[in-house]
Every structure is written in structure tokens, then in C-alpha cells.
Amino acid sequence: MTGERLFLGRDIRRAVEEETERAFHGDCLDPGYPEICRRVAARHGLELTLGQGEELWEAWNLGGAFLGRTLFPDALDTLRWLKGRGYRLGAVTNRGYCGPRFLQEMEDLGLAELFEVVAISCQIGYMKPHPRIFAYALDRMGTGPGEAVMVGDSLRADVHGAKALGMTAVWRRPPAGEPVEETEDKPELEESIVPDYTIDTLSQLKSLPIFADSAPSR
Numbered sequence: 001m002t003g004e005r006l007f008l009g010r011d012i013r014r015a016v017e018e019e020t021e022r023a024f025h026g027d028c029l030d031p032g033y034p035e036i037c038r039r040v041a042a043r044h045g046l047e048l049t050l051g052q053g054e055e056l057w058e059a060w061n062l063g064g065a066f067l068g069r070t071l072f073p074d075a076l077d078t079l080r081w082l083k084g085r086g087y088r089l090g091a092v093t094n095r096g097y098c099g100p101r102f103l104q105e106m107e108d109l110g111l112a113e114l115f116e117v118v119a120i121s122c123q124i125g126y127m128k129p130h131p132r133i134f135a136y137a138l139d140r141m142g143t144g145p146g147e148a149v150m151v152g153d154s155l156r157a158d159v160h161g162a163k164a165l166g167m168t169a170v171w172r173r174p175p176a177g178e179p180v181e182e183t184e185d186k187p188e189l190e191e192s193i194v195p196d197y198t199i200d201t202l203s204q205l206k207s208l209p210i211f212a213d214s215a216p217s218r
Helices: 003-024 033-043 050-060 063-067 075-084 099-108 131-141 155-164 187-191 202-207
Strands: 090-093 117-120 149-152 168-172 197-199
Touching (some): 003 050, 075 202, 090 131, 099 117
Parallel strands (some): 149 168, 168 197
16 A cells, blocks of 8 residues: 555545544434545545445454453443343444444443343444434334433433433443543533432442332243
């Protein structure tokens, strides 16, 4: 690889960051990352097919396993506790990739057997906080928003998105020093989003009245 093509990876990263930011703070439509790769490649003189765009995205986006992504230490224990009490679990996540590799990552982390439904933004076509991605998971589970609880660490994506549909929202507050996604939200916008409950660790879900005082009918 010579000349400007040496900067193909850099330019993909910049385009992905720009388009993700635009979508997250705009229409919340999934940016279509393989297509972004094709557009960037075209600027470098490479005309890729749809399949080649997907292959380039897969090669560029190495994913959580490569980057050392791990679960919170109390995640599996808490999820198993909830499932053991009869709660049905679904995941709603913003991800730039899905398919076999994502499902394998869930399997490797011990999550696959716990979740009944997994709604992934790149598969659904909408990112949190768009209501469509939440509605997809609820529809697949055959339940209404008033019967569901969303737990997440983003005030805008998780709390605001869930409450807009009438779901109970629990905010897992990121501890000091924990890396969080950058945001251009103004502080007053974040402050106006009020979760129903706030926790600092996932295991604290066990002590919330919505879970500790009752269990769903099986």
C-alpha cells in the first residue's frame, strides 16, 4: 500500500466518528458503517462492492475481544439472579457490527444464554435513544413498555430513550475515572434527564424495590 492509501484506516476512523456523532445527536439512524468504508475507499481510488465494503469494515473494526472489552465484575451474577427470579432479559445496544462475530463475543462472555432478545442498532437500523430500537425488543418479547425496565450507563441513550416510551429507567452511574463515551450534549440537557433509579454497581439492582420486593409471575 502506497501514497494516500496509507491513510485509509485513519480516514475510516475519522468518518466513523463523525457519522456516529451526527447520527447519535441527530436522526439516530444507523450510519451504515460498511457503506462509510466504501465511500472512504472511493476517495482513495478503491471502488469496492457491497460485499467488499462489509469485509473492509469487519477487518477495520476489530471489536471488543481484540480491544480487551470485559464485563463489569458483577454483571453475570446479577443477570443470573434476575433470570433466576423469573425476569426475562433483553439487550438493546448501539453497535457498529452484528452478525456471527458479535454473537460469538456474547457467547465468549457468557451472555448468550441469558438474553432472550438482542436488539443491535446496525441490525435494526436505529440507534438508541430512537424509540424504534426499544420497540423492536419489546415487540419480540411480547411485552409493553410499562412492564419493562431499562438499565444502562448513558443518560441520553438509555434513560431518556427508555423513559420516552414509558419504561422504568435505571442509570448505572459511571464511577470517577471510568472511560465513557464523549458527548456534545450541553450540561443542562443531561441534567434534565432524570432516571427513576440510580445505582453505582449492577449488583445494587438486587436492592431496588422493583426487583427486591417482588418477582414476576412465571
